[in-house]
Amino acid sequence: MADQRSLVTVVGTRKRVDVALPAAAPVGEYAGRLADLCGQDSHDVFPPAWSLTPAGGAPLALEETLADAGIADGAVLYLIDVAGDPGGEPAIEDIEELVADQTEDYRSKESPRGLVVIGLSLAWLAAAGVVLLWLHGGLAAAIGMTLAALVLLGTSWGLQQRRSAVPPALTLAMSLASAACMATAGGLLFAELSADLWWVGVIAGANLGMIMSLATTPEIILFAVELQMLVAGLLVPLFLPLRVNAAEASAAVVVAAVALLGGSKWISASITAWASKPPKASAPMAQAVTVMLVRARGVLTFVIAGPVLALTIAQPVLALSGNWWAIALSAVAGAALLVRTKQAGFRSEAVAFGVAGLTGVFSAIGAIAERFFGTGGTAVALVIGGFVVLGIGVLITLVELPITESTTDVSLAGAAAAGRRSVAEVVGMLCNLAVAPLAMGVYGVYGELADIGAGIIN
Known part of the structure; x- marks a missing residue:
């Protein structure tokens, strides 16, 4: 230089x-x-x-x-x-062509129209079953729904042979719809025998329909649904001799549903492990574990769907009965479900628990407010409760409370996490333990025991 x-x-x-x-x-x-x-x-x-x-x-x-x-x-x-375009010449696109291409791309990703029509037909048959039960359609309607179930099973089996053209979810939906048709047929048939036994026919028909569906479409999800139908069938021998009312039946449903939810992870993991084929010797272990986890997650959704739906219906029935034991059972079961949302491993699981839990708490608050403060007090209590839930949601969103290993359990087997239990877990455990004693109160067990004790003393 x-x-x-x-x-x-x-x-x-x-x-x-x-x-x-x-x-x-x-x-x-x-x-x-x-x-x-x-x-x-x-x-x-x-x-x-x-x-x-x-x-x-x-x-x-x-x-x-x-x-x-x-x-x-x-x-x-x-x-x-340095001012040149490193990508070469500028890309010039026609807006109309771009919109047309994007529209065609969206259309290609949509479900075929034939599948949409099939889905609408399944909804049509389900609605028809509800209407026929409501109108007490009689023997002719029962025969018609049975034929509809058989046609759906045959169609599902035929479409299953063409898996390349028909998604497996469609054949699964048709199998479930056939079980619903059989449930309607059973309810109509038993209603002809006795108007008060229609619900027994619904449970029996649903179980028969699920067994027939499993024979034509052996899917583990159908097995998970049939397991819940079997639990419902086991409650029938309890209800019939005791001639239970709506509140007492709902109490038994709540106890059974809470018990199923408590073992839901173990049930889904066991079903998946039992139904899965052993991995090939050459397949990597990580791939086999991932496949089983994905299948177990899908099974878990169906395992908790039945109990959550049953709780969503049973808790308002308990609260509206006017029985203090029933109102307390609705509140405690709802609180237990809300605590369970913190232990949920998947978002869908947390949403299901949250909806059912809020239903129970909402029903209990409304019943208590109606009892003490009338309609006006009920409105105020429910609105305040809604704002409390909103405030909790906003607080969680803004603060992003951390989830530690000691407060979370995402294992499919449901094993308890190591470490000290949180306050929420203790509250949830106490609520679960209180469900059965409160249900006994709904059945009047404590009143009977008090009368027996008074008789002995006197």
Whole structure:
């Protein structure tokens, strides 16, 4: 570097020149003249902004000098247009073509119209079953719903042979719809025998329909649903001899549903492990575990769906009965479900528990307020309760409370997490323990025991 000049070689696309450049001057002041000397040309839309770059290095900033960049004498520099588009020519697209392409892409991702029509037909048959039960359709309606169930089973089996054209979820939905048709047929048939036994027919028909569905579509999800139908069937021998009322039946349903939810993770994991094929020896273990986890998650959704639906219906019935034991059972079961949302491993699981839990608490608050404060007090209590829930949700959203290992259990087997239990877990455990004693109160067990004790004393 002599007299503050750098002796360098500048290479362009057509020529190369050996020049002495001012070491202390910004590159942008003379890079344009160097481009003219090298016969450089630019084909970009915007005017070029020439700079220099060493081989394999980044371009020098236009305000940077050779001295600042540490360029020594004898260096080889290359001309580069820093304003040019590195992607080449600008992309010019027609808006109408772009909209048409995007629309066609969305249409290709939509469900085929035939599948939509089949789904609507299943909803039609389900609605028809409810209407026929409501209208006491009689023997002819029972025969019609039985035929509909058989047609659905046959269609499901036929479509199952063409899995490439029909999604498995559709055949599963048709199998469930056939079970619903059989439940309606059973309810109508038993209603002909005795108007008070229609619900027994619904349970019996649903179990028969699920067994028939399992025979044609052996899916583990159907097995999980049938397990819940079996529990409902086991309650029938309890209800019939005791001639229970709506509140007493709802109390038994709450006890059974809470017990099922308590073992839901173990049940889903066991069903998945039993129904899954053993992995091949060459298959990686991580892949096999991932597949089983995905299937267990799907089974878990169906395992908790039945108990959650039953609780959502039974808790308002308990609260509206006017029995203090029943109201307390609705509140305690709802609180137990809300605590369980904190232990949920998946968001869908937490949403289901939250909806059922809020239903129980909502019903209990409304019943208590109606008893003490009338309609006006009920309205105020429910509105305040809604704002309390809203405030809790906003607080959780803003604060993002951390979930620690000691307060979370996401294992499919339901094993308790190590560490000290939180207050919420203790409250949830106490609520679960109180469900059965409160249900006994709904059945009047404590009153009977009190009368027996009084009789013994007297």
